[in-house]
Amino acid sequence: xxxxxxxxxxxxxxxxxxxxxxxxxxxxxxxxxxxxxxxxxxxxxxxxxxxxxxxxxxxxxxxxxxxxxxxxxxxxxxxxxxxxxxxxxxxxxxxxxxxxxxxxxxxxxxxxxxxxxxxxxxxxxxxxxxxxxxxxxxxxxxxxxxxxxxxxxxxxxx
Numbered sequence: 001x002x003x004x005x006x007x008x009x010x011x012x013x014x015x016x017x018x019x020x021x022x023x024x025x026x027x028x029x030x031x032x033x034x035x036x037x038x039x040x041x042x043x044x045x046x047x048x049x050x051x052x053x054x055x056x057x058x059x060x061x062x063x064x065x066x067x068x069x070x071x072x073x074x075x076x077x078x079x080x081x082x083x084x085x086x087x088x089x090x091x092x093x094x095x096x097x098x099x100x101x102x103x104x105x106x107x108x109x110x111x112x113x114x115x116x117x118x119x120x121x122x123x124x125x126x127x128x129x130x131x132x133x134x135x136x137x138x139x140x141x142x143x144x145x146x147x148x149x150x151x152x153x154x155x156x157x158x
Contacts, residue, residue, distance in 0.1 A: 057094025
C-alpha cells in the first residue's frame with residue numbers, strides 16, 4: 001500500500017497469487033495477456049494503447065456480451081517500476097494531457113510472498129463522493145473478479 005492511505009478516499013484490494021512476481025508482472029504488462037483478465041468475464045477487453053513508461057497511454061475498450069467494443073479506460077502511466085509497481089490514472093491521458101473526467105489513480109504493487117506474489121491494488125479518489133461512487137459501482141466485486149482472473153492466468157502459467 002502507500003504511505004498516504006486515506007480510508008475516506010481510497011479503496012484497496014489484495015490477494016496472494018500463487019505465481020512468481022515475474023509471471024504476474026508479465027500478465028499485467030503484456031497487452032495480449034492483459035486483455036484476458038482486465039474486465040470481468042464474459043465481457044472482453046481490447047488494449048488500444050499500452051505504453052509502459054511514465055507519460056505513456058493506457059487505453060482499453062470493452063465488449064459486453066459479444067457486442068461492439070466501446071471505450072473503457074483512457075489513462076496515463078505515472079510510474080512503471082519493473083516487477084514492483086505500476087501507477088496509472090485516468091486524470092491524465094497519454095503524453096500527460098489532462099483528461100475530461102478524472103476519477104481515480106491506482107497503485108499496483110507486487111511483492112514476494114512465501115507462496116508467490118502479494119498483489120495489492122490501491123485506488124485513490126479526489127473526494128469521498130467519488131470513492132463512494134466507485135464502491136457503489138461494485139469496486140470490490142469488479143476489481144475482485146479481475147484480480148481472481150489475473151491470479152488464474154498467472155497461476156496456470158507458473
